[in-house]
Amino acid sequence: MKILLTGATGYIGRRLLPVLVGAGHHVICLVRDQRRFDWEDFSEDFLKQVTVIEVDLSDPSTFASVPTDIDAAYYLVHSMSSSNPNFTEMEATSAANFVSLINTTTAKQIIYLSGIVNDADLSDHLLSRKNVEEVLKQANAPLTVLRAAIIIGSGSASFEIIRDLVEKLPVMVAPKWLKTRCQPIGIRNVIEYLQGILLKPESYHQIFDIGGTEILTYKQMLYGFARMRGLKRLIITIPVLTPKLSSLWLVFVTSTTYSLARSLVNSMRNEVICNDTRIQQIVPTKILSYEESLQLAFDKISQKSVISSWKDAISLSSMDKNFLNNVQVPEHGVFTDKRQIEFKRKKEEVIENIWSIGGARGWYFGDWMWRIRGVMDKMVGGVGLRRGRRSETDLKAGDALDFWRVLVADKQNGRLLLYAEMKLPGEAWLEFRVKENEGKKVLFQTATYRPLGLWGRLYWYSVLPFHGLIFPQMAKNITK
Numbered sequence: 001m002k003i004l005l006t007g008a009t010g011y012i013g014r015r016l017l018p019v020l021v022g023a024g025h026h027v028i029c030l031v032r033d034q035r036r037f038d039w040e041d042f043s044e045d046f047l048k049q050v051t052v053i054e055v056d057l058s059d060p061s062t063f064a065s066v067p068t069d070i071d072a073a074y075y076l077v078h079s080m081s082s083s084n085p086n087f088t089e090m091e092a093t094s095a096a097n098f099v100s101l102i103n104t105t106t107a108k109q110i111i112y113l114s115g116i117v118n119d120a121d122l123s124d125h126l127l128s129r130k131n132v133e134e135v136l137k138q139a140n141a142p143l144t145v146l147r148a149a150i151i152i153g154s155g156s157a158s159f160e161i162i163r164d165l166v167e168k169l170p171v172m173v174a175p176k177w178l179k180t181r182c183q184p185i186g187i188r189n190v191i192e193y194l195q196g197i198l199l200k201p202e203s204y205h206q207i208f209d210i211g212g213t214e215i216l217t218y219k220q221m222l223y224g225f226a227r228m229r230g231l232k233r234l235i236i237t238i239p240v241l242t243p244k245l246s247s248l249w250l251v252f253v254t255s256t257t258y259s260l261a262r263s264l265v266n267s268m269r270n271e272v273i274c275n276d277t278r279i280q281q282i283v284p285t286k287i288l289s290y291e292e293s294l295q296l297a298f299d300k301i302s303q304k305s306v307i308s309s310w311k312d313a314i315s316l317s318s319m320d321k322n323f324l325n326n327v328q329v330p331e332h333g334v335f336t337d338k339r340q341i342e343f344k345r346k347k348e349e350v351i352e353n354i355w356s357i358g359g360a361r362g363w364y365f366g367d368w369m370w371r372i373r374g375v376m377d378k379m380v381g382g383v384g385l386r387r388g389r390r391s392e393t394d395l396k397a398g399d400a401l402d403f404w405r406v407l408v409a410d411k412q413n414g415r416l417l418l419y420a421e422m423k424l425p426g427e428a429w430l431e432f433r434v435k436e437n438e439g440k441k442v443l444f445q446t447a448t449y450r451p452l453g454l455w456g457r458l459y460w461y462s463v464l465p466f467h468g469l470i471f472p473q474m475a476k477n478i479t480k
Contacts, residue, residue, distance in 0.1 A: 001199070002069060004028045004107065006057070006098070007076030009036045009398065011156065012113060012194075015187065016074065018042075019195050021049045028067060030055040036398045057094040063101050072109040072199055073102055075136060078129065088128040095135040107141040109199055113190070116147045116183075116209055116272040123270055133207070142204035144197050146190075146279075149211040149272040150221075152293040153187025154300035155390060164254035166225045172235045175245075177268040178219040179237060183211030186293030189285065196283030203282055209274035213289045218268065221290065228294055329417070329429045329448050335460045337447040337467050343479035347434055347441050351414045352393070353478045354432045358402045359389035365473035369466055370402075373422070377403055382423040404430065426456035432478075445475040 003020055007013035008029035020027050029052045031037055037052050056062045057077060077094055102110060114129045122130065136143050150158045165172065193210050197203040216224070219235055226233040280287075288296070343350060357363060363370050374385030385402045389395070395416065399406040404418035407429075414434030420427065426449055433444040447467065451457045 001071040002026045002028065002067070003198070004030065004066075004070045004073035004102075004105075005076070006030045006074060008052075009038070010076060012187075012190065013074075013076050014038065015191055016076070016194055017050070018046070019191055021046055023195065025049070026051070028053060028070060030057075030066070032056055038396060057097050058090070060097050060100060063097075063104075066101060066105075068105045070105050070107050072111065073105075073107050073141070074194070075110060075112045075132075078132075088124065088131065091128050091132055092135055095132045096138075099136060099139040102139050102141055105141075107139075109204060110136055110139055110141050110143045111194060111197060112136055112143065112145050113194065114145050114147045116149050116211070116274065117270075118209070118273065118275055119270040121270075126270060144203045144205075145207040146193055146197070147207060147209050148185055148190055149209075149274070150182050150184040151187055151190055152184050152212075152290065152297060153190075154297040156187060156297075158184070159294075159297050161254045162222060162225050166222055166229065166231060166233060169253060170231075170233060172222070172233065174219075174235055174237050176237050176239045178222070178235065179217050180268050180271055181215055181217050182221075182272045183215050183274055184221060184290050184293065185210055185212045186288040186296060188293070188296060189288055192285045193279060193283050196285070197279075200282055206278075208279040209276060210279055211272075211274040212293065213287050215273055216290060224290055225294060228291060228298075329431065329446075330450055333450060335449045335451065337471050339443075339445040339471055339475040341443045341445070341475045341479050343441055343443060345479065347414065347436055350441075350443060350479050351411060351434050354414075354416050354434070355395050355409075355411060356393055357416075357478075358404070359392065361392070363470070363474060364477040366466075366470045369470060374403060377422040380423045383421055424456075425453065425459050426451040443475060443479050445471065445478075447471060 001024075003025045005013060005017060005020070005027050008017055008027075009031055013029075017027060017029065026049050029037065029050060031052060031054060034052050034054050042050070051067075053065050054062065055066060075095070075098060077098075078091065112133060114133055115126050117126050117130045119126075133143070133145050136145075152159050189212070190210065193208075197208075219237065222235060223233065353364075371385060378384035383400075383403050387400045387402060389401050390399050395401065395406050395409040395411075397406055397409055399409070400421075401418060403420065403422040405421050406416070407419050408415055408417035410416075414432075416432045418430040420429070422428075428450075429446075429448040431444075431446045431448070433446075435442050435444065449456075449460055451460055
């Protein structure tokens with residue numbers, strides 16, 4: 001069968017794609033930028049079963065190359081982390097354009113992953129999810145909606161935020177929404193349901209709640225995580241933290257952004273509990289408990305096989321949408337710090353060091369200075385260092401890497417190019433190249449900064465002393 005998949009480079013889409021191909025389907029992946037597709041992760045035989053097409057759902061003029069002979073379509077698009085105040089209208093417009101596209105095809109089913117919306121007083125984001133359902137119902141093809149609770153899996157936003165809170169805070173003074181109940185579901189079950197309802201007539205025109213085996217408060221989830229990690233934690237909930245203060249609390253303690261934290265906090269006042277279990281009649285499967293879902297996530301992390309992470313999702317802002325356009329580092333009107341180190345050890349070992357930079361391993365010198373810069377970035381609304389990295393040893397274009405974004409990750413040729421996503425009066429790149437010529441092996445490390453106005457220039461000169469300390473030693477330690 002021929003399946004249309006939106007959100008193929010997102011957290012869910014990246015995991016669903018190989019499952020669909022493994023089941024023998026040909027998958028049409030709609031992406032906003034083909035350069036973000038994981039070409040290097042798949043074999044030649046796998047890619048024969050995949051067609052990647054650049055489409056912007058906000059712009060119907062990009063739909064011309066989408067084939068019409070498809071059997072079903074997955075709609076895995078949302079803007080949970082968008083800072084756009086008009087995200088509700090934006091989501092509705094994308095959904096309406098998608099309906100127009102599907103109505104030109106032979107699709108027999110649309111599958112949409114939504115959120116549980118059983119409360120009367122819903123947050124803006126949950127209301128937007130529900131509104132998208134209504135828009136998708138206007139399509140000629142029958143709609144199947146899966147309303148999920150909190151998703152637990154390696155790299156999921158929920159898992160990573162819980163992990164940050166529990167592993168970094170022995171004592172938590174937390175907002176009252178920790179008493180809200182939810183029904184967490186493992187990512188494995190989510191993928192099983194998404195695949196299992198495909199072209200099942202009994203699922204047409206139906207809405208299903210999907211969740212795990214237990215109903216827990218967020219506080220119980222934190223304690224459960226601590227138990228599995230062998231950590232003793234004390235959590236005190238107080239009623240005085242406003243949604244704004246709660247959002248800021250999450251931003252400074254976890255790896256989340258303010259826009260996502262605000263969305264999460266506003267949604268956490270709503271109980272996300274399944275009203276029925278009808279999905280089990282169509283897709284009978286073993287439902288994982290909360291602790292089983294956590295254990296699977298830990299296993300993936302220990303095996304260094306995290307497929308996707310919410311931190312790598314690119315928001316719908318024009319800057320992020322076109323972030324790969326920054327691959328060409330400017331040469332004029334910039335300040336640079338260039339380091340060149342000749343080394344004797346194996347070239348492959350130095351490249352492995354480069355590919356392990358950041359996250360838990362750090363930046364090879366002056367980590368305390370990097371941490372201070374991360375805190376400063378958080379204080380002015382930036383991402384800080386808390387995003388870490390998806391994998392300890394693997395990097396690919398589009399990955400988040402602390403407060404950098406990976407633009408180029410060409411391991412075969414020893415080139416890694418990073419683009420700064422910290423708050424700056426200008427733009428910054430950090431590039432590593434390993435070259436071998438006539439028996440000489442050299443690491444080239446280049447920091448490039450394009451200032452914006454007078455403040456940009458003053459910023460560069462103010463950090464020069466720190467660059468003079470960090471960059472020479474960083475290059476040397478990478479080659480050691």
